[in-house]
Amino acid sequence: FLSKPTRKEEWTVLPQSAHSKNTVNPVRRIADACAVPPNPEKKVIRLHLGDPSVGGKLPPSEVAVQAMHESVSTHMYDGYGPAVGALAARQAIVDRYSSSDNVFTADDVVLASGCSHALQMAIEAVANAGDNILVPHPGFPLYSTLCRPHNIVDKPYKIDMTGEDVKIDLSYMATIIDENTRAIIVNNPGNPTGGVFTKEHLKEILEFANKYKLIIIADEIYGDLVYNGATFYPMASLSPKVPIITCDGIAKRWMVPGWRLGWLIIHNHFGVLNEVKQGIVALSQKIVGPCSLVQGALPKILRETPEEYFVYTRNVIETNANIVGNILADVPGMRVVKPKGAMYMMVNISRSAYGNDVNFCQNLIQEESVFCLPGQAFSAPGYFRVVLTSSTDDMEEAATRIRDFCFRNINQFSDSEDSSDEGLDLSAMESD
Amino acid sequence: FLSKPTRKEEWTVLPQSAHSKNTVNPVRRIADACAVPPNPEKKVIRLHLGDPSVGGKLPPSEVAVQAMHESVSTHMYDGYGPAVGALAARQAIVDRYSSSDNVFTADDVVLASGCSHALQMAIEAVANAGDNILVPHPGFPLYSTLCRPHNIVDKPYKIDMTGEDVKIDLSYMATIIDENTRAIIVNNPGNPTGGVFTKEHLKEILEFANKYKLIIIADEIYGDLVYNGATFYPMASLSPKVPIITCDGIAKRWMVPGWRLGWLIIHNHFGVLNEVKQGIVALSQKIVGPCSLVQGALPKILRETPEEYFVYTRNVIETNANIVGNILADVPGMRVVKPKGAMYMMVNISRSAYGNDVNFCQNLIQEESVFCLPGQAFSAPGYFRVVLTSSTDDMEEAATRIRDFCFRNINQFSDSEDSSDEGLDLSAMESD
Ligand SMILES: Cc1ncc(COP(=O)(O)O)c(C=O)c1O
Ligand SMILES: Cc1ncc(COP(=O)(O)O)c(C=O)c1O
Numbered sequence: 001f002l003s004k005p006t007r008k009e010e011w012t013v014l015p016q017s018a019h020s021k022n023t024v025n026p027v028r029r030i031a032d033a034c035a036v037p038p039n040p041e042k043k044v045i046r047l048h049l050g051d052p053s054v055g056g057k058l059p060p061s062e063v064a065v066q067a068m069h070e071s072v073s074t075h076m077y078d079g080y081g082p083a084v085g086a087l088a089a090r091q092a093i094v095d096r097y098s099s100s101d102n103v104f105t106a107d108d109v110v111l112a113s114g115c116s117h118a119l120q121m122a123i124e125a126v127a128n129a130g131d132n133i134l135v136p137h138p139g140f141p142l143y144s145t146l147c148r149p150h151n152i153v154d155k156p157y158k159i160d161m162t163g164e165d166v167k168i169d170l171s172y173m174a175t176i177i178d179e180n181t182r183a184i185i186v187n188n189p190g191n192p193t194g195g196v197f198t199k200e201h202l203k204e205i206l207e208f209a210n211k212y213k214l215i216i217i218a219d220e221i222y223g224d225l226v227y228n229g230a231t232f233y234p235m236a237s238l239s240p241k242v243p244i245i246t247c248d249g250i251a252k253r254w255m256v257p258g259w260r261l262g263w264l265i266i267h268n269h270f271g272v273l274n275e276v277k278q279g280i281v282a283l284s285q286k287i288v289g290p291c292s293l294v295q296g297a298l299p300k301i302l303r304e305t306p307e308e309y310f311v312y313t314r315n316v317i318e319t320n321a322n323i324v325g326n327i328l329a330d331v332p333g334m335r336v337v338k339p340k341g342a343m344y345m346m347v348n349i350s351r352s353a354y355g356n357d358v359n360f361c362q363n364l365i366q367e368e369s370v371f372c373l374p375g376q377a378f379s380a381p382g383y384f385r386v387v388l389t390s391s392t393d394d395m396e397e398a399a400t401r402i403r404d405f406c407f408r409n410i411n412q413f414s415d416s417e418d419s420s421d422e423g424l425d426l427s428a429m430e431s432d
Numbered sequence: 433f434l435s436k437p438t439r440k441e442e443w444t445v446l447p448q449s450a451h452s453k454n455t456v457n458p459v460r461r462i463a464d465a466c467a468v469p470p471n472p473e474k475k476v477i478r479l480h481l482g483d484p485s486v487g488g489k490l491p492p493s494e495v496a497v498q499a500m501h502e503s504v505s506t507h508m509y510d511g512y513g514p515a516v517g518a519l520a521a522r523q524a525i526v527d528r529y530s531s532s533d534n535v536f537t538a539d540d541v542v543l544a545s546g547c548s549h550a551l552q553m554a555i556e557a558v559a560n561a562g563d564n565i566l567v568p569h570p571g572f573p574l575y576s577t578l579c580r581p582h583n584i585v586d587k588p589y590k591i592d593m594t595g596e597d598v599k600i601d602l603s604y605m606a607t608i609i610d611e612n613t614r615a616i617i618v619n620n621p622g623n624p625t626g627g628v629f630t631k632e633h634l635k636e637i638l639e640f641a642n643k644y645k646l647i648i649i650a651d652e653i654y655g656d657l658v659y660n661g662a663t664f665y666p667m668a669s670l671s672p673k674v675p676i677i678t679c680d681g682i683a684k685r686w687m688v689p690g691w692r693l694g695w696l697i698i699h700n701h702f703g704v705l706n707e708v709k710q711g712i713v714a715l716s717q718k719i720v721g722p723c724s725l726v727q728g729a730l731p732k733i734l735r736e737t738p739e740e741y742f743v744y745t746r747n748v749i750e751t752n753a754n755i756v757g758n759i760l761a762d763v764p765g766m767r768v769v770k771p772k773g774a775m776y777m778m779v780n781i782s783r784s785a786y787g788n789d790v791n792f793c794q795n796l797i798q799e800e801s802v803f804c805l806p807g808q809a810f811s812a813p814g815y816f817r818v819v820l821t822s823s824t825d826d827m828e829e830a831a832t833r834i835r836d837f838c839f840r841n842i843n844q845f846s847d848s849e850d851s852s853d854e855g856l857d858l859s860a861m862e863s864d
Binding site: 006007008010011012013014015016017018019020021023024025028049051052053054059060065068069072073075077078079080081113114116117120124125126127128145146150182211212213215241243255256257258259260261269270271272273274275276278279280282283285286287288289290291292293294295 | 438439440442443444445446447448449450451452453455456457460481483484485486491492497500501504505507509510511512513545546548549552556557558559560577578582614643644645647673675687688689690691692693701702703704705706707708710711712714715717718719720721722723724725726727
């Protein structure tokens with residue numbers, strides 16, 4: 001039933017769509033809560049953004065810069081390319097990442113406007129309203145941001161950060177799967193955990209996925225960025241059975257998040273993803289591919305960035321992790337989760353000693369001008385996250401200030417409930 | 433009701449989501465139909481893609497190239513910027529396009545990954561499933577591609593191409609508005625029509641929108657690219673009353689569609705778009721802005737591209753339009769719609785003389801190696817579209833071949849129903 005159109009006298013405020021209204025980034029709310037003034041007497045040290053370009057310590061390699069200049073100069077990349085991305089760029093991904101254990105061709109690769117967009121296409125192609133996707137807690141909040149506008153339920157599973165290596169709690173995961181579960185998002189190396197799953201654990205996850213016949217969306221944006229003895233295994237290289245959509249990009253290992261180039265690799269075992277792949281290809285047409293200049297540069301970036309570049313970046317992060325870890329090691333009521341990958345360190349704080357993580361981070365800014373994000377931004381209440389990409393001097397200075405802050409403030413907080421070590425805020429599960 | 437999770441024995445092909453399944457670009461189906469082999473004895477001339485970089489005749493200005501090199505070299509744009517886009521880039525848009533008739537600030541501008549993405553965000557923020565948006569027929573098919581995955585109904589309105597200036601059939605439009613209508617998409621200058629709305633007609637459209645209190649999504653990607661005596665008026669400059677979301681970008685006047693930079697300007701009269709604006713800002717977080725390097729280059733591109741560059745590009749297109757128009761002028765059963773803007777010419781073909789437009793284009797490829805898109809790709813059956821951005825020699829050669837083809841083939845087609853001049857395929861309205 002539709003009424004006839006009529007002339008209207010007044011303009012009224014239009015409601016936004018449910019889709020945009022449900023597009024909520026939980027980090028924003030918490031970042032807003034942390035918008036407090038730093039101490040004007042202390043130099044600001046920013047350890048809250050997962051952006052390696054911020055500190056100036058991790059610039060892109062000369063090869064990447066050169067590749068961009070060449071791409072601009074050739075004029076071969078001014079026009080539209082295929083929506084799935086230029087063949088040469090997709091082939092470069094094949095050349096770098098495929099192997100006898102990890103077989104795929106350029107036809108299985110779709111470029112995206114960053115790994116974020118890759119994740120968006122994967123999620124949008126596999127699930128309908130009412131379906132659910134399993135997402136890690138603690139974890140990167142964008143997964144939820146991307147699910148909710150479509151009324152896809154983001155069901156949290158637990159990551160255990162208490163052991164030597166972080167792990168998925170698979171027995172818990174088994175209890176939350178239902179017939180509407182469409183995929184498991186596995187992020188390895190992990191943001192914010194800094195954890196790297198061992199080969200054995202990855203095999204357990206794959207076996208689990210195979211048992212329930214659930215596909216995996218593998219967010220491997222920090223792949224290879226491992227240290228402190230860890231090894232990175234692409235999930236797809238460990239299973240010829242489980243269909244996997246790998247989401248990746250150049251943001252975090254080539255240190256150019258602003259360039260916005262990512263990709264999906266569709267490991268379509270048994271043809272399980274035949275239709276989903278068509279869906280991803282269709283979705284790529286909406287914005288007609290990432291910036292063609294960066295696509296043009298990608299083959300050179302992937303082929304010619306020298307191994308020393310990666311050795312250097314891993315070393316910077318490892319050194320920073322260990323400096324911060326040592327300085328914070330014997331602070332009472334504090335426990336550092338030793339990172340082995342990505343560019344983050346999680347630090348657990350006892351609630352009775354320091355109050356909740358949001359207040360802790362607010363006070364740290366106000367007293368010490370050190371910016372960190374509270375764990376709540378990543379569904380890890382009781383923790384704060386330290387980004388490890390600044391200069392060694394800044395990291396050392398920041399850690400020392402955190403340490404001093406703790407010794408000065410311990411047990412000064414009215415809030416005395418004890419924090420949980422689990423990092424899973426079950427109360428927040430279904431809310432934003 | 434959900435059943436308990438169970439171990440499953442077999443992998444089965446997963447269905448893709450309804451969302452991706454409904455993401456259909458109608459051009460693809462028609463482009464596929466035109467995937468016929470050209471005549472091996474004639475040089476291929478491609479006049480089917482709205483990509484000015486293809487012919488080599490319309491490269492970007494030196495300023496744009498220089499701006500990109502500088503942006504890469506400064507290393508100021510390697511990191512994440514704000515999801516809505518860098519302030520300097522948004523301010524450059526204000527500086528170029530705002531005026532006393534067209535008041536807006538950087539806060540009203542959101543950057544996007546091309547005008548396509550700007551349109552996507554506008555559509556997704558204003559309409560829910562079951563709502564409808566009015567889209568032009570003939571028109572750019574992406575509007576429908578973007579609506580349908582959300583079950584937003586794309587209701588076609590008619591563009592009349594029979595007069596000296598193309599016009600919207602507003603009395604027809606009045607009949608299709610209902611209480612679920614959320615916006616009118618107005619594309620000026622028009623793809624595929626090559627039409628430019630006169631100032632008077634734009635005022636009629638705005639009055640119409642004001643009468644029904646419908647906001648306008650103004651796709652002005654070809655703004656300023658006008659010739660043959662036409663003048664372009666941004667819709668927002670003609671009305672202080674109607675809330676308008678202008679979608680634009682650098683693809684078509686700066687001739688760099690691959691660079692993927694577009695923007696929305698939210699003209700929020702009476703605060704009508706307060707909520708929608710929040711929605712667009714939220715949506716921009718999904719992919720965290722367009723390539724930051726191009727954002728870094730934008731201020732220089734917008735400020736320093738010399739006026740001669742635009743004079744030159746308009747001149748190329750005008751000259752090509754007039755050459756093709758003259759050559760085809762007296763072909764029987766053919767009527768050229770004289771273009772005044774954008775980079776396209778529509779040519780009407782009598783069905784009794786030449787059969788339907790898809791067959792016509794197929795035959796033209798096979799006999800003459802000239803590629804054009806059939807009008808059906810743009811909901812304009814009975815027409816074909818000529819892209820006017822190649823070299824003058826190629827345009828002349830192509831037009832001559834089309835002319836020869838017509839004289840050779842006239843009345844050779846079995847199909848003898850007469851075509852309609854309206855360019856509106858009502859039968860195809862609700863299908864893909
Ligand atoms: C786990 C994870 N996945 C994906 C992304 C997004 O990467 P991109 O910048 O390529 O969109 C991030 C960024 O912080 C991340 O931490
Ligand atoms: C009318 C119209 N709007 C929008 C676009 C898309 O522009 P962009 O390449 O900036 O996404 C096009 C491209 O052909 C177009 O013709």
